[in-house]
Amino acid sequence: MMRFILPFVVFMIVAAFLYVGLSLDPREVPSPLVGKAAPAFTLPQLRDPSKKFSPQDMKGKVWLLNVWASWCSACKEEHLVLMDLSRQNLVPIYGMDYKDKREDGLAVLREAGDPYTLAVSDIEGRIGIDYGVYGVPETYVIDKQGIIRYKQIGPVTAQNLRDKIIPLLAELQSK
Amino acid sequence: MRYLTILLFCLLPVFSYAGEAKDIAENPVLEKRMIGLAENLRCLVCQNESLASSHADLAEDLRREVREQMQKGMSDQEIINYLVSRYGDFVLYDPPVKKTTMVLWYGPFALLLIGVGVLIYQLRKRKSQIAETDLSDEDARRAAELLNETPELHKQPKDSQA
Numbered sequence A: 001m002m003r004f005i006l007p008f009v010v011f012m013i014v015a016a017f018l019y020v021g022l023s024l025d026p027r028e029v030p031s032p033l034v035g036k037a038a039p040a041f042t043l044p045q046l047r048d049p050s051k052k053f054s055p056q057d058m059k060g061k062v063w064l065l066n067v068w069a070s071w072c073s074a075c076k077e078e079h080l081v082l083m084d085l086s087r088q089n090l091v092p093i094y095g096m097d098y099k100d101k102r103e104d105g106l107a108v109l110r111e112a113g114d115p116y117t118l119a120v121s122d123i124e125g126r127i128g129i130d131y132g133v134y135g136v137p138e139t140y141v142i143d144k145q146g147i148i149r150y151k152q153i154g155p156v157t158a159q160n161l162r163d164k165i166i167p168l169l170a171e172l173q174s175k
Numbered sequence B: 001m002r003y004l005t006i007l008l009f010c011l012l013p014v015f016s017y018a019g020e021a022k023d024i025a026e027n028p029v030l031e032k033r034m035i036g037l038a039e040n041l042r043c044l045v046c047q048n049e050s051l052a053s054s055h056a057d058l059a060e061d062l063r064r065e066v067r068e069q070m071q072k073g074m075s076d077q078e079i080i081n082y083l084v085s086r087y088g089d090f091v092l093y094d095p096p097v098k099k100t101t102m103v104l105w106y107g108p109f110a111l112l113l114i115g116v117g118v119l120i121y122q123l124r125k126r127k128s129q130i131a132e133t134d135l136s137d138e139d140a141r142r143a144a145e146l147l148n149e150t151p152e153l154h155k156q157p158k159d160s161q162a
Helices: A002-023 A073-088 A102-112 A126-130 A158-174 B002-016 B022-026 B028-038 B057-071 B076-087 B102-132 B137-161
Strands: A063-068 A093-098 A118-122 A138-142 A148-153
Touching: A063 A073, A073 A093, A073 A102, A073 A158, A093 A126, A102 A118, A118 A126, A126 B057, A138 A158, A148 A158, B028 B057, B028 B076, B057 B076
Parallel strands: A063 A093, A093 A118
Antiparallel strands: A063 A138, A138 A148
16 A cells, blocks of 8 residues: 555655646746835936936835836736726826836827826936846835835736735725 | 049948947956856846846846946955845855755755665665575475576577577
8 A cells, every 4th residue: 555655645745846836937036125125216207307206205105116118018018007007096106217218208108198196217227226127017016114015026917906016005005 | 433432332341340349348357257257147037047148138237237336346245245135046046045045955965865764774674575585495496497497488489480
């Protein structure tokens, strides 16, 4: 009997490991920035580059920082979700146009609508590096103290808005 | 006039000579140090490529960042810390020993120990099994008979074929 049980147990253990392995996304690298203060920056605003924006201005508010670009195809899909979210008025969404030409970024907002309370441009992608951006789009949930609470790698979808982001926003806003 | 035109065309490649790869020419020592460091770092976009060999946009930006920090006089360790604080241990091909990486670092040794244990156990068990098999006289005679028979069994089909 043991002759059959032992290989079966070993098989089940290996199968369990492989099953878990299959459901992991290797593209999703956990960010060391979650739970830490959002890196400071001062960037020109997309619509009016003479004006600046800095995360310091957002102290006391819960907000989203969405990293996007006109050259990013996944962002187009996400754009619709963000438009929907902005209509619900749950949270201010700030956009960071990452490694993009100003006119291209503006064209997207003109054609597909503007979900952002404000958009800034990170033309050289330096602030992106400070935020550990490696695959656009990425979205950060930042709390009232300026701490990053959540990072969404890849497009925000209606499903993870409902399951994760909106409940987290409610929790952070009530604090 | 015609010769002048031809001459101008001949000179064209001189003008079109691109000023690319300027960074490398600027400071070869620094570039070498940067490549040496970047070879041990993983590119986050193409995860099976090092930061030194990747052509991804982000890898280029990060190489630029590393280059600038070297120019500022930062040590290799400081630059690694800079990247880890932003992208996590994932950028290291050589992850540090931590609670979360214990299995990674010591797991293979544990498996090896288990393997050695099983092997020793099996060998001991076999040894005791071998010792037990004492042949009776009758068994020995039968075994000898069978062994003597075998060569003939093999021979027969050969003969019939020939």
